[in-house]
Amino acid sequence: MKYSHANRLGIFICHCGVNISSTVDIETVKKALTGYPGVSLITDHTYTCSNPGQDMIRNKIREEELDSVVIAACSPSLHENTFRKTLEEAGINPYKLEIANIREQCSWVHSDRKVATEKAISIIKAAVSKALLNEPLTPISVPVTRKALVVGGGIAGIQASLNIANSGYKVILVEKEPSIGGKMAQLSETFPTLDCSQCILTHRMVEVERHPNINLMVSSEVTRISGFVGNFEVTIRKKKTYVNAEKCNGCGICIEKCPRKTDSEFDRALSKRKVIYRPFPQAVPNIPVIDGEHCLYLLKGRCGVCRDVCGPGAIEFEQEERFVKEKVGAIVIATGYETFPIENIPEYGGGTIPDVIDGLAFERILSASGPTGGEIRRPSDGKVPKEVAFIQCVCSRDPEKYFSYCSKVCCMYTSKHAMLYKHRVKDGQPYVFYIDIRAGGKGYEEFYQRASEEDEVLYIRGKVSRLYREDGKIVVEGTDTLLQENVAVRVDMVVLATAIRPSQDVSRIAQLLKASVDENGFFTEAHPKLRPVESMTAGVFLAGCAQAPRDIPDTVSGASAAALMVCNLFASEELKHEPTIAGVDEDVCSGCGICIGVCPYEARELDREKRVATVNEVLCEGCGACTAACPSGAAVQRNFTDKQISSMIKAILA
Numbered sequence: 001m002k003y004s005h006a007n008r009l010g011i012f013i014c015h016c017g018v019n020i021s022s023t024v025d026i027e028t029v030k031k032a033l034t035g036y037p038g039v040s041l042i043t044d045h046t047y048t049c050s051n052p053g054q055d056m057i058r059n060k061i062r063e064e065e066l067d068s069v070v071i072a073a074c075s076p077s078l079h080e081n082t083f084r085k086t087l088e089e090a091g092i093n094p095y096k097l098e099i100a101n102i103r104e105q106c107s108w109v110h111s112d113r114k115v116a117t118e119k120a121i122s123i124i125k126a127a128v129s130k131a132l133l134n135e136p137l138t139p140i141s142v143p144v145t146r147k148a149l150v151v152g153g154g155i156a157g158i159q160a161s162l163n164i165a166n167s168g169y170k171v172i173l174v175e176k177e178p179s180i181g182g183k184m185a186q187l188s189e190t191f192p193t194l195d196c197s198q199c200i201l202t203h204r205m206v207e208v209e210r211h212p213n214i215n216l217m218v219s220s221e222v223t224r225i226s227g228f229v230g231n232f233e234v235t236i237r238k239k240k241t242y243v244n245a246e247k248c249n250g251c252g253i254c255i256e257k258c259p260r261k262t263d264s265e266f267d268r269a270l271s272k273r274k275v276i277y278r279p280f281p282q283a284v285p286n287i288p289v290i291d292g293e294h295c296l297y298l299l300k301g302r303c304g305v306c307r308d309v310c311g312p313g314a315i316e317f318e319q320e321e322r323f324v325k326e327k328v329g330a331i332v333i334a335t336g337y338e339t340f341p342i343e344n345i346p347e348y349g350g351g352t353i354p355d356v357i358d359g360l361a362f363e364r365i366l367s368a369s370g371p372t373g374g375e376i377r378r379p380s381d382g383k384v385p386k387e388v389a390f391i392q393c394v395c396s397r398d399p400e401k402y403f404s405y406c407s408k409v410c411c412m413y414t415s416k417h418a419m420l421y422k423h424r425v426k427d428g429q430p431y432v433f434y435i436d437i438r439a440g441g442k443g444y445e446e447f448y449q450r451a452s453e454e455d456e457v458l459y460i461r462g463k464v465s466r467l468y469r470e471d472g473k474i475v476v477e478g479t480d481t482l483l484q485e486n487v488a489v490r491v492d493m494v495v496l497a498t499a500i501r502p503s504q505d506v507s508r509i510a511q512l513l514k515a516s517v518d519e520n521g522f523f524t525e526a527h528p529k530l531r532p533v534e535s536m537t538a539g540v541f542l543a544g545c546a547q548a549p550r551d552i553p554d555t556v557s558g559a560s561a562a563a564l565m566v567c568n569l570f571a572s573e574e575l576k577h578e579p580t581i582a583g584v585d586e587d588v589c590s591g592c593g594i595c596i597g598v599c600p601y602e603a604r605e606l607d608r609e610k611r612v613a614t615v616n617e618v619l620c621e622g623c624g625a626c627t628a629a630c631p632s633g634a635a636v637q638r639n640f641t642d643k644q645i646s647s648m649i650k651a652i653l654a
């Protein structure tokens with residue numbers, strides 16, 4: 001395509017319905033910019049991003065022979081790409097576009113029409129002065145490695161892996177634990193349908209293990225990620241399990257004969273497991289691992305029974321950890337969540353009263369494969385609790401002390417817990433302390449109604465103020481805000497719906513990926529509405545509770561969406577990389593190397609012969625760190641030059 005290089009700029013002002021025009025006086029803006037140096041056309045439209053809006057822009061570019069365009073509208077993160085295509089279709093270089101953000105940075109943050117109108121004029125003037133200096137650029141083509149890395153093997157990672165693999169692409173699924181399944185494997189029955197969690201999950205776990213396109217790496221962690229969209233290089237650490245998975249035939253005699261036991265993490269310490277163990281009977285892969293922290297042989301050189309009884313000779317106490325390098329084109333982060341540890345909340349009896357447990361522990365008690373075979377018994381003495389208090393919003397929606405956000409799933413799983421308790425202990429009484437009920441999913445309101453009406457769960461609206469032991473009972477005190485009176489219930493067991501928080505490893509993973517997390521540590525999406533499964537880093541997608549607390553239906557749909565984005569990326573052989581990146585003025589560069597140290601993308605190197613810095617164009621993300629740090633002005637950012645920035649400042653101050 002040929003681009004014209006005359007000097008004719010057009011301004012298109014968007015009303016954004018009334019989003020902009022109700023605060024910014026469009027006619028005044030147009031008048032103020034008429035005759036502004038370099039401006040050949042100024043016009044407006046109710047919705048410039050709509051089809052008619054874009055038709056109008058294309059037609060005007062052709063009729064007026066424009067060579068640069070300023071669109072005064074919303075944030076460039078929303079429609080910059082759309083408008084770039086519009087310019088290209090009209091025959092001008094897409095990088096001769098500048099967006100003046102007069103919505104998020106103007107109409108949405110001002111209520112005074114005069115102030116907003118003046119600010120809009122300044123913003124547009126700055127954009128015009130920059131646009132007039134924009135160079136025509138061509139995107140850089142890079143090849144795509146059509147293999148994906150999925151980090152985390154809960155239901156989110158399982159779903160994303162299967163979707164990508166079923167589309168014909170290779171997947172490496174990395175799970176830090178010895179089995180995939182995540183928290184869903186620990187659940188008993190699932191709201192709102194009460195179907196058995198294991199029954200709907202295990203066949204998918206097996207499918208993952210058997211899928212020819214999936215390389216499942218359990219007991220593994222990603223330790224290094226470099227590269228860029230389409231071309232990441234990852235290093236995966238395969239931790240020591242002391243069992244050779246190739247040789248093990250899964251007979252389980254090692255587990256049977258192992259003389260030592262420790263708390264089962266899977267059963268939330270409500271049962272014991274052997275030191276050589278499978279996390280749970282349906283684990284995938286179904287290969288035992290040795291817990292190095294408790295193994296007598298590894299600690300003291302004694303025992304070794306498992307090795308003695310293992311027919312195929314699969315026990316390898318000498319095993320070393322391994323590092324595997326892989327190339328992938330896209331990454332899905334599905335690292336899930338953890339519940340806030342109850343030991344950290346002694347005010348609720350956590351860690352001090354044995355019959356105060358959290359929701360996941362209660363799931364294990366409810367589960368047929370759990371420590372009590374599905375019978376409801378309290379941890380302290382194994383007796384059936386006749387009265388149970390379920391407390392919602394423990395550490396969630398508590399900005400003063402803990403987390404301000406809602407953990408989203410607790411209202412529903414507490415209804416489920418109370419309901420299932422009542423099904424099994426017919427003469428039992430469940431109480432639920434709640435702030436309000438959030439039942440915003442399909443069939444959720446009906447599920448809650450069923451718990452409160454049919455299953456006689458007593459809902460007490462109010463926060464718990466005190467919880468203590470008295471005469472073998474646990475007393476839960478609070479205020480019933482509906483009845484406006486203080487209440488105290490004496491119960492045998494308490495189940496805390498503790499806050500859902502991101503997996504503890506998230507900040508390390510985010511650093512490896514250069515992806516951003518929000519103030520609570522959950523991964524941030526590129527745009528909450530329009531790009532909800534894309535991270536801020538190109539080629540890195542988000543699935544499940546790594547992004548925010550969510551239930552299984554939302555997790556599965558988000559993971560499928562992330563998988564679709566990966567498949568979209570893999571659909572073409574080449575990717576277009578943004579050309580608005582850094583360059584080097586070799587005549588000015590002294591080769592000091594400061595830019596190399598500040599580049600977060602490892603895109604800069606020193607050419608030792610020429611003694612100048614160089615830029616790897618495909619690694620550079622155009623963040624501008626090098627241009628800010630360069631003491632001699634040799635580092636330049638295409639279409640973001642010092643000259644452009646100072647002309648913008650001058651335009652605003654004039």
Ligand SMILES: Cc1cc2nc3c(=O)[nH]c(=O)nc-3n(C[C@H](O)[C@H](O)[C@H](O)COP(=O)(O)OP(=O)(O)OC[C@H]3O[C@@H](n4cnc5c(N)ncnc54)[C@H](O)[C@@H]3O)c2cc1C
Binds near residue numbers: 157
């Ligand atoms: C008590 C309770 C009851 C619930 N009941 C229901 C219900 O009835 N119905 C419903 O719809 N939802 C329910 N939920 C919510 C449900 O658990 C989640 O929606 C679901 O588990 C989210 O799946 P996930 O894959 O995103 O996260 P997870 O299940 O947390 O899986 C994440 C996986 O990633 C792995 N991982 C973490 N970090 C790394 C790393 N750095 N490297 C490699 N692997 C890593 C973890 O080991 C884990 O296997 C309940 C939640 C709780 C707390």
